[in-house]
Every structure is written in C-alpha cells, then in structure tokens.
Amino acid sequence: MMAEVMKMREEEKKRSSLNKFFKKRWVFPAIYLASAALLISMIFWYQTAGNNTADKAKLTEEGKELTGMHDNDTVIEVNQSFENVSVPVKNQDEVDYVTQFYDSNASMDEQEAALIVDGNKYRPNMGIDIAMKDGSEFEVLASLSGKVTAVRNDSLLGNVIEVEHDNGVKTIYQSVKDMQVKSGDAVKQGQVLAKSGTSQLNKEAKNHVHFEIRKDNTALNPLDFFGQPFTAFENVDKEAADTEKQEDASGETEQDPAAGDSEQQETDADNDGQSQETDSHEEDQSNQMINE
Known part of the structure; x- marks a missing residue:
C-alpha cells in the first residue's frame, strides 16, 4: 500500500514539474522556432536535390547531342590508330602466300606469277592468296578493327x-x-570473321583466303603493311603526292628534240624555197634584156 502511495506522489511531482515547464514564457516560442527551422531545412534539402537531378539530366542530354549518341546506341572501344596491321590468320608461321600481289614495278617473272588464269583471260591479282602449308581449313580473322560494310555470297569469288x-x-x-x-x-x-574456302576464280589456290587492302579504292600490297602501324597508310598519300609533283616538274622542263628539229627543217625549207624563187626571177629578167 505504501509503495502505491509513493508511486502516485512521484507521478504528481512529474506532472507538476511539466506544467511548470510549459508555463514558462520562452517554451512555446522556442518550440515554434525549432519546428520552423526544421521545416525550412527540409524544404531547402528537397529543392537542392531536385536541382541536382535536373542538372544531371540536362548534362546527359547535352552530352548525347554533342557526341551524337543515344540510349540505344552501342559504344565500342576501338584503338584502330594504335593497331599494327596483322595477317588475317591465327598462326601466320604456318601459312604460304600461294599467289602474290601483282606489282606493276616487279620483274616479268614476278608479274607472271601474280596473274590468275580465268578461262582464256589473265587477271592481275589485286591482293594475296593465303593458305595453310598442309592445305587445311583455318579461321579468317579481322586484320584491323573496323565496321563491316558488305557481306555477300559470290560463287565466282x-x-x-x-x-x-x-x-x-x-x-x-x-x-x-x-x-x-x-x-x-x-x-x-x-x-x-569466317573460315577459309575455295573459289571458282582461283581454283589452283585450293582452300585459301584472298585478302586485299585498298586505300581510296587503290589496291595495295598487303605484304608491305603487315606489322606496320595504321599510320603507315598516311605515307601512301604523301608518296603519291610527291610522285605527282615530280611528274609535273619533269613535264614542264622536258622538251621534244624531234619537234625542235622538225621546226628547224620547216624553216630551212621555207628559206630554200624563197631563195629558189629569187634566183628564177632574176634569170627571167636577164633573158628579157638579152632578147631586147
């Protein structure tokens, strides 16, 4: 019984102290200010978070416009400029080059070996034909990174x-x-890319792959570029430009000696004709005077 009485008295003391606390003038203004500060903080945080999200979305859209990329585009990392041109096979030590590239500057024997017999016609080989030494089938690999622009069935090729x-x-x-x-x-x-096969055009090569490299649609000898950096193709343009300059310079300075002789001969013939006409006229005048 005494314990219950003591407990009731303690509860009354607590209520009394709490009532005294709320009767103080500064309690309610303090609670109001704290609530207002908390509310303002929440509003500020919400606005800041919304602006950050909008800025990120804006930057993302601007980035897409600058790069031309969209959500459904696939990004592929290609370090083509740093690649060396490779033989399009896995084990290049196990292959033979059964037909060489036709080089207009090569010897007659080399040019003849680079011709492909097509019925009663001869075609210059614009690439190289690669086959395994044992004649087996092999996988054909991409020599350089790039984009496939054509895949077609062709019974002849x-x-x-x-x-x-x-x-x-x-x-x-x-x-x-x-x-x-x-x-x-x-x-x-x-x-x-595929596996090696055969073609009707070059039956003598048997199982092989015909590989070409072209620069601005001009066929190049792949053997000159295997192991070379991709930037080596830039020298092709420089060499072509230098050759054109040399040809232009030689065309401006060279003269045709035969043409010069012809012009001189024409001048001499004219002079001879004029001299003969003068002599004939003088002879006519002399004969006339004698007759008179």
Missing part, C-alpha cells in the same frame, strides 16, 4: 566480306565460308 576503316582504308576477304558477321557490325582486330 567464293563469298566476300568488306570491312571499312579510317582514312579511306578498306580490307577485303574473299573465298570464305561460314561467315560470322553481317553488314553494319563493328569488329575488333583478331575477331573471327
């Missing part, structure tokens, strides 16, 4: 894959089968 690169460079793979890519695909160097 043995199917064709074309891959486009920077600066007007294109690699072409013919006489292939089981093609693993389609037009529009982005491929990386060393990626499997």
Whole structure:
C-alpha cells in the first residue's frame, strides 16, 4: 500500500514539474522556432536535390547531342590508330602466300606469277592468296578493327566480306565460308570473321583466303603493311603526292628534240624555197634584156 502511495506522489511531482515547464514564457516560442527551422531545412534539402537531378539530366542530354549518341546506341572501344596491321590468320608461321600481289614495278617473272588464269583471260591479282602449308581449313580473322560494310555470297569469288576503316582504308576477304558477321557490325582486330574456302576464280589456290587492302579504292600490297602501324597508310598519300609533283616538274622542263628539229627543217625549207624563187626571177629578167 505504501509503495502505491509513493508511486502516485512521484507521478504528481512529474506532472507538476511539466506544467511548470510549459508555463514558462520562452517554451512555446522556442518550440515554434525549432519546428520552423526544421521545416525550412527540409524544404531547402528537397529543392537542392531536385536541382541536382535536373542538372544531371540536362548534362546527359547535352552530352548525347554533342557526341551524337543515344540510349540505344552501342559504344565500342576501338584503338584502330594504335593497331599494327596483322595477317588475317591465327598462326601466320604456318601459312604460304600461294599467289602474290601483282606489282606493276616487279620483274616479268614476278608479274607472271601474280596473274590468275580465268578461262582464256589473265587477271592481275589485286591482293594475296593465303593458305595453310598442309592445305587445311583455318579461321579468317579481322586484320584491323573496323565496321563491316558488305557481306555477300559470290560463287565466282567464293563469298566476300568488306570491312571499312579510317582514312579511306578498306580490307577485303574473299573465298570464305561460314561467315560470322553481317553488314553494319563493328569488329575488333583478331575477331573471327569466317573460315577459309575455295573459289571458282582461283581454283589452283585450293582452300585459301584472298585478302586485299585498298586505300581510296587503290589496291595495295598487303605484304608491305603487315606489322606496320595504321599510320603507315598516311605515307601512301604523301608518296603519291610527291610522285605527282615530280611528274609535273619533269613535264614542264622536258622538251621534244624531234619537234625542235622538225621546226628547224620547216624553216630551212621555207628559206630554200624563197631563195629558189629569187634566183628564177632574176634569170627571167636577164633573158628579157638579152632578147631586147
């Protein structure tokens, strides 16, 4: 009983002290100010968070406009400028180059070896034909990173894959089968494109891949570029420009000696004709005087 009485007295003391606390003048203003400060802080935090989200979205959209990329675009990392041109096979030590590139500056024997017999016609080989030494089938790999621009079936050439690169460079793979890519695909160097096959155009090569490198649609000898950096193709333009300058310079300074002799002969003939006419006229005058 005493314990209950003591407990009731303690509760009355607490209520009394709480009532005294709220009767003080500064309590309610303090509570109001604290509530207002908390409310303002929450509003400020909400506005700041909303602005950050909007800024991020704006930056993202501006970035898409600057780069031309959209949500459904695929980003592919290609370090093509830093790549070395590679042989389009896995084990290059196990291959033979069964037909060489036709070089107009090569010897007659080398040019003859680079001709492909097509019925009763001879075609210059605009690439190289690669085959395994043991004649087995092999995987054809991308020589450089790039974008596939054409994949077509061709009974004469043995199917064709074309891959486009920077600066007007294109690699072409013919006489292939089981093609693993389609037009529009982005491929990386060393990626499997197809398997080697045969073609009606060059039956003597048997199982092989016909590989070409073209710069601005001009065929280049792939053997000159294997192991070279991609920037080596820039020298092709410089060499072509230097050759054109040399040809222009030689054309301006050279003269045709035969033309000069011809002009001199024409001048001499005219002089001889005039001299003969003068002598004949003088002879006529002399005869007339004698007759008189």
